[in-house]
Amino acid sequence: xxxxxxxxxxxxxxxxxxxxxxxxxxxxxxxxxxxxxxxxxxxxxxxxxxxxxxxxxxxxxxxxxxxxxxxxxxxxxxxxxxxxxxxxxxxxxxxxxxxxxxxxxxxxxxxxxxxxxxxxxxxxxxxxxxxxxxxxxxxxxxxxxxxxxxxxxxxxxxxxxxxxxxxxxxxxxxxxxxxxxxxxxxxxxxxxxxxxxxxxxxxxxxxxxxxxxxxxxxxxxxxxxxxxxxxxxxxxxxxxxxxxxxxxxxxxxxxxxxxxxxxxxxxxxxxxxxxxxxxxxxxxxxxxxxxxxxxxxxxxxxxxxxxxxxx
Amino acid sequence: xxxxxxxxxxxxxxxxxxxxxxxxxxxxxxxxxxxxxxxxxxxxxxxxxxxxxxxxxxxxxxxxxxxxxxxxxxxxxxxxxxxxxxxxxxxxxxxxxxxxxxxxxxxxxxxxxxxxxxxxxxxxxxxxxxxxxxxxxxxxxxxxxxxxxxxxxxxxxxxxxxxxxxxxxxxxxxxxxxxxxxxxxxxxxxxxxxxxxxxxxxxxxxxxxxxxxxxxxxxxxxxxxxxxxxxxxxxxxxxxxxxxxxxxxxxxxxxxxxxxxxxxxxxxxxxxxxxxxxxxxxxxxxxxxxxxxxxxxxxxxxxxxxxxxxx
Numbered sequence: 001x002x003x004x005x006x007x008x009x010x011x012x013x014x015x016x017x018x019x020x021x022x023x024x025x026x027x028x029x030x031x032x033x034x035x036x037x038x039x040x041x042x043x044x045x046x047x048x049x050x051x052x053x054x055x056x057x058x059x060x061x062x063x064x065x066x067x068x069x070x071x072x073x074x075x076x077x078x079x080x081x082x083x084x085x086x087x088x089x090x091x092x093x094x095x096x097x098x099x100x101x102x103x104x105x106x107x108x109x110x111x112x113x114x115x116x117x118x119x120x121x122x123x124x125x126x127x128x129x130x131x132x133x134x135x136x137x138x139x140x141x142x143x144x145x146x147x148x149x150x151x152x153x154x155x156x157x158x159x160x161x162x163x164x165x166x167x168x169x170x171x172x173x174x175x176x177x178x179x180x181x182x183x184x185x186x187x188x189x190x191x192x193x194x195x196x197x198x199x200x201x202x203x204x205x206x207x208x209x210x211x212x213x214x215x216x217x218x219x220x221x222x223x224x225x226x227x228x229x230x231x232x233x234x235x236x237x238x239x240x241x242x243x244x245x246x247x248x249x250x251x252x253x254x255x256x257x258x259x260x261x262x263x264x265x266x267x268x269x270x271x272x273x274x275x276x277x278x279x280x281x282x283x284x285x286x287x288x289x290x291x292x293x294x295x296x297x298x299x300x301x302x303x304x305x306x307x308x309x310x311x
Numbered sequence: 312x313x314x315x316x317x318x319x320x321x322x323x324x325x326x327x328x329x330x331x332x333x334x335x336x337x338x339x340x341x342x343x344x345x346x347x348x349x350x351x352x353x354x355x356x357x358x359x360x361x362x363x364x365x366x367x368x369x370x371x372x373x374x375x376x377x378x379x380x381x382x383x384x385x386x387x388x389x390x391x392x393x394x395x396x397x398x399x400x401x402x403x404x405x406x407x408x409x410x411x412x413x414x415x416x417x418x419x420x421x422x423x424x425x426x427x428x429x430x431x432x433x434x435x436x437x438x439x440x441x442x443x444x445x446x447x448x449x450x451x452x453x454x455x456x457x458x459x460x461x462x463x464x465x466x467x468x469x470x471x472x473x474x475x476x477x478x479x480x481x482x483x484x485x486x487x488x489x490x491x492x493x494x495x496x497x498x499x500x501x502x503x504x505x506x507x508x509x510x511x512x513x514x515x516x517x518x519x520x521x522x523x524x525x526x527x528x529x530x531x532x533x534x535x536x537x538x539x540x541x542x543x544x545x546x547x548x549x550x551x552x553x554x555x556x557x558x559x560x561x562x563x564x565x566x567x568x569x570x571x572x573x574x575x576x577x578x579x580x581x582x583x584x585x586x587x588x589x590x591x592x593x594x595x596x597x598x599x600x601x602x603x604x605x606x607x608x609x610x611x612x613x614x615x616x617x618x619x620x621x622x
Contacts, residue, residue: 017493037621037622038620038621038622039618039620039621040621062622063621063622064621064622088487088493088494176399182328182399182537183399183535183536183537183538184534185534185535185536186536186537189536203517206514206517206518207517207529207531209531209534215609215610216534216610217610217611217613218518218531218534218610218611219611219613220518220520220529220531223495223496223520223527223529224494224496225494225496225497225500226493226494226497227494244618247618248616248618256613256614259612259613259614260613260614260615260616262613263613263615285622286619286620286621286622289620290618290620293615294615297613297615298526299526299527299528299529300528300529300530300611300612300613301570301611301612302528302530302567302570302571302573302574302608302611303567303570303571304571304574304604304605304608305559305571307350307555307558307559307601308597309349309350309597309600309601310348310349310350310351310374310375310597311348311349311373311374311375311596311597
């Protein structure tokens, strides 16, 4: 079995209240792969430039990730993003975005990448996502991310792409924006009507909600004393979530499976934000993940005592 | 057993995307009492004016609430608040605040109100809260609310008051503001160090977190298709939470009890926002509450499958 992810491989410069990094490995596909590699063999697809060296490739290859589909664009430079987080990490300012080799990216998947069991379309142009989705006809589960930019400037293409996948993972406000619905619940209902099996509403530091035909599920973010760097948290969540589904190759794609996947995604994301960039997840262990998933279970369970109410 | 609540009794004018009301019964003590009356005999303490008639008193007396400590200020007018909600209910503008009889409110509790088993100090001046707390020496559980205004202009008095109660129920950002901590987790730790048994961090439409010496618990808000009017949601939550603790007179004031109370508070608050003001909770039934608490339990449970992680 294998898991293909298409998205950015990047260098990030980040400043947060906890410190800063001038240049660190980043990108949606990178964060996704580092998380998903705990669950399955991952194949990231994306372009890099001459500045992407053996050191970066080695991090990407953590836990057996196969980098054959990382396209080296000779003479090019890797996608670069610089940003600063303010206000207790609630807002961030993009200081610089150099698309570089990403600007003319046209995903070409090797036969092995096309033959994936599970596919994740990280946040890129919806037309490209749809193109990739169509290259992977045999995938039994396809999930995707997107962002407000594409809702604004490529709404129809985004809708077509969403209708071609099984699971959409977006921020709650983006779900509302995409559908024009006044609440996340109504947005999710509309989206399930488009044929999705699962809609995941990320709510940042509060956690994430899951909507399927069989109901609703919510899991809070793991409570942390300090969030050092939120960059990549969403992609790391997706890596844990989609990776878990990939690992359970014999399980039905049902509400129960997705609830469990939510717990793994949440655990992975919580480790990601504890340090800058890929630093924490690169050296994470399976035991640490299992422990945190167990803690999350304990933090959300409650018993109902027999109680006779008045009136 | 009985439950005393000190706070505002008011008339509200509210405009939301779903509609408007020019004048409806409101106030923190009102919303709290309507919720808590499912669990225990409630005694609201607060002032009203000549405009507070038998109809309002009748609503307040729902499910046996005793209004002996509602102080009628002859010649006065009841506290009046007018506000409008915007932007999918995420922000609200206060259009008018007429304190009226509330301006010179000095809580005078009857012996019966002082002899309460459980006490809730709704959001009023911290000095008054502390005064009331000291009048109820025998209360086995005292909880309180507050707001950013008091953190700004009466910080020291608020700290003294918090140190004299068992449980603080505030928005997550207010907890951070009160303590100066950068995260809610750190804020809660600081507050537990002040001697609190429980710290509840309300996160609006996302739900609420609980911190005790024994750990962390989070419960999501019940997912609603439409939120008609959020006014009073926090006080209704408090009424369900504190009411549940009051109803379990023989239970230890421990983490488990507070987790269960969180579920009842959440269920009550979700009904409150389904209609304007007190309309929904006034005619709510115990069966409806029990059903929603059960649903919340199902929406938060997940199993952990044995899974061997890679790497």
